[in-house]
Amino acid sequence: MKIVASSDWRDAIPFDTLVLVADIVPGEPTRCFTCGADSEPRERTELWAFKHRHPKNHDGYVRFYCAEHRPEIPRPTAAASLAPARATGRPASRPAAERRVSKPTIPDRVRAMCPNCFVEISATGECGMCGWAA
Template sequence: MKIVSSQDWRDAIRFDAPVLVADVVPGDATRCVACGADGPLYERTELWAVKHRHPKHHGGFVRFYCEAHKPAAAPPPAAAPVASARARAAAAPRAQRRTTSPKPTPITDRPTRTMCPDCFVEVSVHGDCGMCGAQVV
């Protein structure tokens, strides 16, 4: 079974990018989260929706802000620096060493262990089953 979140209007908003509320969800006038419950009502054309990241919910959460409290848009991600040919050549052997690991022993090459015929658990080296106490040879 695969658990997925439901489809929601908040999924269409990018993280940390202010978007006019009227463009993403229709509705009545509402308040800015920073102005508080006593703040004035704003039309949805005057409010900005910002989707913030949440440490425990991958979908994040959305807050509405007026023009005065609208957070600045997040800067675009920095471009990765271009590595020189010498740096790439030096990094290649290190990467190769990390990816190589000892091969696991195939199951057919491992010693067989004695199992209890009644409990189907592995018995000790002395031949006693830890579950039912039977002596297994």
């Protein structure tokens, strides 16, 4: 048996980049990760998604942040951009910031999402991850 990772909207988000939540996953208002579960839900046009790297999960994890709590994006150092080209005659590869990133696709229909786990809720109206009921 071969075990593979599932695919969802989080795969389309590039690492270490701020993306407007409304552009990647439609739905109801939700909360900033840093503000906590007791804060007022905000519109998805006011929140930013940030995909963090994880040492044991190569897919990383996504958190939503308000404008006040957005994480700082790491900037490449000047020494890395001034590195000499390889002597093979081929041009050096472009830095990660210059590579093209495909725009995430938006599903055709809006599906019910769990406000805690951000996964699709089953037809029964209950979240399979945390048990939240609609």
